[in-house]
Amino acid sequence: DFLVKPIDIDDLEGAINRVRKIKNSNQAQNSISSRIQIPVSGGIKFIEPNRISRIEGDGNYTTVYLLEGEKIIVTKNMKQMESLLSSKEFFRSHNSHMVNLDYIKEFSRIDGSSIIMSDGTDVPLSRRKKDEFIALIG
Numbered sequence: 312d313f314l315v316k317p318i319d320i321d322d323l324e325g326a327i328n329r330v331r332k333i334k335n336s337n338q339a340q341n342s343i344s345s346r347i348q349i350p351v352s353g354g355i356k357f358i359e360p361n362r363i364s365r366i367e368g369d370g371n372y373t374t375v376y377l378l379e380g381e382k383i384i385v386t387k388n389m390k391q392m393e394s395l396l397s398s399k400e401f402f403r404s405h406n407s408h409m410v411n412l413d414y415i416k417e418f419s420r421i422d423g424s425s426i427i428m429s430d431g432t433d434v435p436l437s438r439r440k441k442d443e444f445i446a447l448i449g
Contacts, residue, residue, distance in 0.1 A: 315346075318417040323337060324390070347395045349375060349385050356383060360400055364428055366392055404436045417445045418448065 314322055341449070345392040346357040362423055367374045368389035375383040375392075387393065403409045410426055416425035426444075436444055 349383060350387070351383060351385065358383075360396055361411070361413065363396075363401075363431060364411050365432065366396075366401075366409040368392070370407075374431075378430075381428075402440075402444060404434055404440055404444065406437065408434050410434055412447070415448070418444070433438060 314326060347359055349356045357376070362377050362379070363375055365376045366379050367376070371386065371388050373385045373387055373409060375385055375393050376381050377383070379386070387395075388406060389403070389409065390449050393401070393409060396409070400412055402412055404426055410428065414429040415426055416429045416431075418425055418436075419425045419433075424441050425436070426434045426436050428434060
């Protein structure tokens, strides 16, 4: 939208309302599309990324661990899963591990480096990712 001088208050309010309407529409679309599609045997599961606590890779397969304790085996490799998930929420701590930053409980330097998740799982942290992780968590 644009306004011309002299600015008319009604035109300004109309422009602001149109921007708000567009913004609200985009937010509604983002909430619908915020779920990721995970191919499973027999179909596709739609999952909100904030339900995923961690991901573990094993060759061409990955295991997605959900907060509820459910495990989903996916026929995608870690690189493909990493491309689906936001780098703001998830951190690839190791060649075969990715963690949700919201569910990290502790960082441990005992026996190398590892990340302790809120469910008590010990996830390895590679040496080359250690500095990046420390900078990320502050």
